[in-house]
Amino acid sequence: MQDELAAAFDSWLAAVCPPAVVRAIDAGGSSATLWREIESSGYLDALVPEAQGGAGLKLAAVRPLVQACGTHAVPVPFVETMVARAELARAGHERADGPLALAGLDDATLPAAARATWIAATTSALIAGAAERVLELASTYAQQRVQFGRPIGSFQAVQHRLAVMAEQTCTARMAAQLAFAVPAPRPDRTLAAIAKCVAGEAAAIVAAGGHAVHGAIGITAAYDLQLCTRRLLAWRTEGGSPTYWAREVGTAWWRSGETRALDFALARLADAQG
């Protein structure tokens, strides 16, 4: 059922938010039409409890939706609004219309630490989604672009670069799964820190690799690659860089009292469910 939801959401996004729409909004155009589509879709209430008119989805069930927003480079605050609506409902507030920012919620509704955790978890999943798209674009391009009389994807140097991108994409995707894997309504702080540290590092490697494989065409505004790579770089540091979140994980280890690496990992991962 979760796969069906993700597939339906993905095709819906492909229809309402194609690259042309992203490009126009990125260039300063109006996002009103896209936002109307999003509001009327009902997806913004995915995390709102059913009793309050939402879909009451679990955290793990919305991770593919967040990831798809990364794949399609959604240029409006869909994810933040979805989370904000859930937090407002949780705090017993009326639903607010229009795009919402987590920074706009008061501390009683969403404490600063919980806000940071949400940003770490959601940007990890956005990175995973955008990385998938960059990998797909780059491996397709490498098979089509011919130089020296053969597709550039037949050169070992290009193959290995793409292999590293595939590794990092898989790493980011697993990191995102961990960030969303707890049964609680909010992401777990340490799991989100682990995810963002790892996904943030992956973001830079995948973005750089995507451009290296594409050459000059990837730098142009007209080609879709930039829609994802610019976002990968922004999400990499939004709400804290990989080093910021690495220090957070290190501090969690220090406070845990565990010494051994595996014992720390086992305790943190114990709550994560597939």
Add this chain to the structure above:
Amino acid sequence: MFLDTLSLTRIPPDDEALRMPVRAFLEEALVGVPTEVRARSWSGFDADFSRRLGERGWIGLTLPIEHGGGGRSVFARFVLVEELLRAGAPVAAHWIADRQSAPQILRFGTIEQARRFVPGVCRGEIFFCIGMSEPNSGSDLASVRTRATRTASGWRLDGQKIWTTNAHRTHFMLALARTSGDASSRHAGLSQFIVDLTLPGITIRPIADLNGEADFCEVFFDGVELGAEALLGEEGDGWKQVTSELAYERSGPERIYASLILLDEWLAWLRALDRPSESSLALAGRILAVMSVLRSLSIAVTAQLDAGASPLVESALVKDLGTTLEQFIPEAIADALGEDPDTPLPESLGRTLRHVAQIAPAFSLRGGTREVLRGMIARGLGLR
């Protein structure tokens, strides 16, 4: 989408329950073993220890009970291996037989071969080594020249293997040899043989390594007479068999944790301080974060094995990521400790660091080089 089959999977509780009994046994069995010895991880060889593990039923854990195995799932084996690596247990004696040779024999061999070898492997009494590499056949395994020629009673083996880990301490080699054609025939005409290493005509010479140890060997075959029963599987199927063997070889947690004992020793050193530096905390956090995600990926590959798949590309991907972490750990820890060159290090931490840092280049060579693995991933992407 590429490799979106790697899903977060929880180890089933029944399998997870194996962890504490194994941990308790290891704590008692390895008491007093110094850290730099434990840091040899799965390269440490101790036949007595392997027999004790066999007595517990912890060799051949996933193999069928009727052949002396434990009949448990691959998840149970993941837990067992994870604990063996956490303790730095000397598992090398039985490691290859447990991980590769016995499953290969059960998969491709006759019932007589299964009865002859598998129960002894599970008891920790029969040890195997892998006869793949040759002087001119490293990454290009299909070019092997060791030849097995049919005789009236079986086969005669001539040629040479090299880099054969523990050939001088094990009983049998699972050897890849050419039975027809020549090196230009590539994947055709190769076969696997179970070679008794005590047979006349076999010379084994250990090769000293840069750490002053001698784990790997040259092995010479000079007219070695093998019985017909030495052939494993069908003649000419060697390449197909060896490919499936490499999936076992690459998929386990031993490709994440080779530097774990060093990491734990460094974390213990940090713990002994009042408060570690911010940069050390960030480094510890980064390593723990990467390790946690790679562990989840490794379990996801295990889940595919459990479902009966043969995740060759996935194994290659996780192994390349894992060995990258294993190599990053000694380099980064050396750098962190060197930030403060005037503070003397505990001697065991210094020795452990030196050992792991010096051997670390081997992590991305053994079991398929980084470059070979990236080629396999590229093939998975449709590029080859």
